[in-house]
Amino acid sequence: MTISVLIADDQPIVLRGFSAVLRAQPDITVVGTAADGLQAVRLAEASEPDVALLDIRMPELDGISAARRILASGKTRAIMITTFDLDDYVYDALSAGASGFLLKDVRATDLAEAVRTVARGDALLAPKITRRLIAEFARRRPVAQPAELTPREVEVLRLIASGLSNAEIAAELVLTEHTVKTHVARLLAKLGLRDRTQAVIHAYETGLVNPAGRPRI
Numbered sequence: 001m002t003i004s005v006l007i008a009d010d011q012p013i014v015l016r017g018f019s020a021v022l023r024a025q026p027d028i029t030v031v032g033t034a035a036d037g038l039q040a041v042r043l044a045e046a047s048e049p050d051v052a053l054l055d056i057r058m059p060e061l062d063g064i065s066a067a068r069r070i071l072a073s074g075k076t077r078a079i080m081i082t083t084f085d086l087d088d089y090v091y092d093a094l095s096a097g098a099s100g101f102l103l104k105d106v107r108a109t110d111l112a113e114a115v116r117t118v119a120r121g122d123a124l125l126a127p128k129i130t131r132r133l134i135a136e137f138a139r140r141r142p143v144a145q146p147a148e149l150t151p152r153e154v155e156v157l158r159l160i161a162s163g164l165s166n167a168e169i170a171a172e173l174v175l176t177e178h179t180v181k182t183h184v185a186r187l188l189a190k191l192g193l194r195d196r197t198q199a200v201i202h203a204y205e206t207g208l209v210n211p212a213g214r215p216r217i
Contacts, residue, residue, distance in 0.1 A: 003119040004031045006047060008040035008066065009055040009081060014104055018053060018081075021108045028115060037061025044070040050119045053102075055081045056093060064093050071097045077118045094197050099123050123197035153187040154208065156180065160196055161203035 005022055007030060009015045015033050022028045031047040034040035038060040044052055052070050054063040067078045080093040080101040093101060099118045102111065117123075149157065152173075159169045166184065170177045184196070193199050202208075 001027070003028045003051060003115060004047065004049040005029065005115055006032045006034070006040065006043055006049040006052045006076075008034040008037065008043075008053065008058065008063070010035050010058045011055070011104075014055070014081070018111065021111055022115065025112050028112065035059075037063060037066035040066045041069045044076055045073075048073065048075045050076065051115050052076050052078045053081055053115070054078055054098075056101075057083075064096055067093060067098050068096050077121075079114060079118055094201055097194055098197070099195055100197055121195070123195040123199075149187055149190060153183055153190070156183045157187055157199060157203050158208050160184070161200045161208065 005028055007015060007018050007022070009018070012035075015035065019030050019033055022030050031049050032043040034043050035058075037054075037058045040052065040054060040058075041061065052067070054067055054070075056063040058066070063080055067080065070076050071078055078093075078098040080098045081104055082101055083104050100114070100123055102114055106114070155173060156169060159172060164172065166177050166180045169175075170180045173180070184199075188195070188199060191199070191202055193202060
């Protein structure tokens with residue numbers, strides 16, 4: 001299965017570099033490149049890519065606003081691109097529905113794998129920056145009321161927020177990976193969340209996990 005990708009960045013060197021890396025992948029097709037947010041929205045409407053790589057800071061229309069418009073169709077997933085690992089806009093991008101984010105100095109192999117990860121419906125939680133960034137900006141948001149989750153679902157949510165994969169959660173709770181996937185699907189549905197990235201944000205906002213990444217007792 002070929003993954004279609006749209007790339008939007010106002011820096012030509014980044015745009016060319018990302019495009020070259022992804023065009024070299026046998027399972028990825030670059031269907032368009034854009035230098036600003038408005039152009040990205042127009043191209044996304046025309047091509048309906050599987051994944052859109054969007055620079056957060058772009059002229060005409062910023063990446064977050066572009067992501068909201070593109071994601072509204074429900075046919076495309078977004079990865080936000082940022083220069084700095086403490087960019088003030090990243091939390092807003094994730095809250096807007098983006099499936100993750102990458103730094104512009106990402107390695108070629110990691111870039112391609114990030115596209116594959118998001119295309120198959122998973123969230124991109126870069127260990128280097130995600131937990132610290134989400135914790136920082138979640139503290140600035142009003143605390144939301146948690147939905148009615150079972151005790152087991154709360155445990156799973158806490159472990160997701162701690163950065164564990166389904167396999168690692170299964171080992172931690174002595175469950176099968178299939179059972180963990182079921183718990184994840186149910187808690188996402190109950191919370192009205194799109195993916196694991198938004199689940200992490202929710203865990204911090206509701207106080208299930210503190211800013212240091214440790215579960216609250």
